[in-house]
Amino acid sequence: MYRTHTNGELRASDIDKEVTLSGWVQHVRNKGFLVWVDLRDRYGITQLIFDGERSPKELIEKASHLGREYVIQVKGKVIERQSKNPNIPTGDIEILVSELNILNESKTPPFTIEDKTDGGEELRLKYRYLDIRRNPIRENLIFRHKVAMAVRNYLSNEDFIEVETPYLIKSTPEGARDFVVPSRMNKGQFYALPQSPQTFKQLLMVGGMDKYFQIVRCFRDEDLRADRQPEFTQIDCEMAFVEQEDVLELFEGLLKHLLAELKGVHIEGNIPRMTYDEAMQKYGNDKPDIRFGMEFGELNEVAQHKDFNVFNQAELVAGIAVPGVNSYSRKDIDKLIDWVRRPQVGAKGMVYVRCNDDGTFRSSVDKFYDQEDLAKWAEITGAKPGDLICVLSGNKNEVRSQLSALRMEMAERLGLRNPEEFAPLWVIDFPLLEWDEDTQRYYAMHHPFTAPKKGQLELLDTKPGEVKANAYDLVLNGNEIGGGSIRIHDTQMQDTMFKHLGFTPEEAKKQFGFLLEAFQYGAPPHAGIAFGMDRLTSILGGEETIREFIAFPKNNMGRDLMIDAPATIDLAQLQELSLKVDIKEK
Numbered sequence: 001m002y003r004t005h006t007n008g009e010l011r012a013s014d015i016d017k018e019v020t021l022s023g024w025v026q027h028v029r030n031k032g033f034l035v036w037v038d039l040r041d042r043y044g045i046t047q048l049i050f051d052g053e054r055s056p057k058e059l060i061e062k063a064s065h066l067g068r069e070y071v072i073q074v075k076g077k078v079i080e081r082q083s084k085n086p087n088i089p090t091g092d093i094e095i096l097v098s099e100l101n102i103l104n105e106s107k108t109p110p111f112t113i114e115d116k117t118d119g120g121e122e123l124r125l126k127y128r129y130l131d132i133r134r135n136p137i138r139e140n141l142i143f144r145h146k147v148a149m150a151v152r153n154y155l156s157n158e159d160f161i162e163v164e165t166p167y168l169i170k171s172t173p174e175g176a177r178d179f180v181v182p183s184r185m186n187k188g189q190f191y192a193l194p195q196s197p198q199t200f201k202q203l204l205m206v207g208g209m210d211k212y213f214q215i216v217r218c219f220r221d222e223d224l225r226a227d228r229q230p231e232f233t234q235i236d237c238e239m240a241f242v243e244q245e246d247v248l249e250l251f252e253g254l255l256k257h258l259l260a261e262l263k264g265v266h267i268e269g270n271i272p273r274m275t276y277d278e279a280m281q282k283y284g285n286d287k288p289d290i291r292f293g294m295e296f297g298e299l300n301e302v303a304q305h306k307d308f309n310v311f312n313q314a315e316l317v318a319g320i321a322v323p324g325v326n327s328y329s330r331k332d333i334d335k336l337i338d339w340v341r342r343p344q345v346g347a348k349g350m351v352y353v354r355c356n357d358d359g360t361f362r363s364s365v366d367k368f369y370d371q372e373d374l375a376k377w378a379e380i381t382g383a384k385p386g387d388l389i390c391v392l393s394g395n396k397n398e399v400r401s402q403l404s405a406l407r408m409e410m411a412e413r414l415g416l417r418n419p420e421e422f423a424p425l426w427v428i429d430f431p432l433l434e435w436d437e438d439t440q441r442y443y444a445m446h447h448p449f450t451a452p453k454k455g456q457l458e459l460l461d462t463k464p465g466e467v468k469a470n471a472y473d474l475v476l477n478g479n480e481i482g483g484g485s486i487r488i489h490d491t492q493m494q495d496t497m498f499k500h501l502g503f504t505p506e507e508a509k510k511q512f513g514f515l516l517e518a519f520q521y522g523a524p525p526h527a528g529i530a531f532g533m534d535r536l537t538s539i540l541g542g543e544e545t546i547r548e549f550i551a552f553p554k555n556n557m558g559r560d561l562m563i564d565a566p567a568t569i570d571l572a573q574l575q576e577l578s579l580k581v582d583i584k585e586k
């Protein structure tokens, strides 16, 4: 038997017990005649003591040669510890060792296996198995397991069935680039890895499964800006015979369940809802963080038609009232203006109004606006004495995204983005289509199976950009954690949709013919949603990056540094697949 107890288990009540423990050597303290070893496993740390007065000399000798991360087994007696450690659960006891077996030696690890390690991320990813021995990563993986279990429990209680769908498929409709896999048996042909199980879950509805879910890997070959992974996990769900209301209710129940189970946070009442248009107008963003205010005030009416040309020419003049920073010095404000002018933000400049404590105003455009004008700006932006109003102007969409960036930056500086506070929000009524400047055509904003809102079909021919969809996103603390829609379930409407998305009937048939055909055999009305499991877990876990919650993540070049993938393959392998690699050396 390798162990009678784990290293997180023994307490004062176990004193005098003879025990066997196994684990890794975290730390050795050698005082010559006394050697202490911290023994670690998944469950915790137990202190071992090798005492020259109470144990044979060879044992002390052996113990003093232990290195970091050696795997050992010890037998000994639980005794009361002289200097107790209140920081760990086993801190009242130690093991007086009578027998030591070295199960395996270890090279010195390339970074310290401590909560705060000296290893940079590249090194940690290369030796991920060592990184996983560290508390933070181990705890994150256990937390992820708990999220998955809570999801499965909730959905299973609601009669959902977990069904696996294939990974070797053909192109899916999510609009990213596919990862492809060559087929040896069908020369010259390729599978695509699923960007999501979208078409399969709809086919499961045609198959009468009624309520489906799956915790499933999805693959999208995108540039990995920010915190993305080429393979990521979705909690993918679909239901038949439901309307939008049914879906929203059931899945806000899921989020509430997760918050209650995992965080002890109880959300009272319904999760608030906001239309896409309102979100864009108030926050310049379709996934607004509503843990704090600073809603946009549109100032066109009160700021235009004075002599300030910059504003007169603008499509949108909008501002936010940043609470309590009227004390920003001229220099601070200049720095903030530099910040909004960074290429990543892209504003040309910024007008500001200091809301003085005595109720008067002082602005960078006092030449054009009097106190009465500025009082109107304050009213519209909701500014109070003590605040600083920041105003941007220009093209509507640009101003919205710039002001949104500024709002988030100020919230960050003011510490308003508290990771222990959870503010969920449904964003509904998304546009059906999205115009793409580069290719000069419309694309489905969600995917081509999303149903337009009732009565909006006529608009498709005249004002396609204005058609709203039965599509919804669940937003948590400024992150889209889930999104879905009511699906089109009749072939004719689906044909119309494909036509507007620029598919010829042949193209539509080639790519999605199987689905169109299935819809001719009694497809029920259906709808669904998918949650980003990695993101959801990291937000609930209070961390910034999803990599910290993925056992073996890739770096931002899509590389697995540990196994060194992707890699070239043998000529023989290529030949078997009838493939030729033609890459010009740089």
Ligand code: ASP
Residues within 6 Å of the ligand: 174, 195, 196, 197, 198, 237, 483, 484, 485, 528, 529, 530
């Ligand atoms: N398949 C969609 C996605 O991955 C989600 C859905 O519509 O259910 O975004």
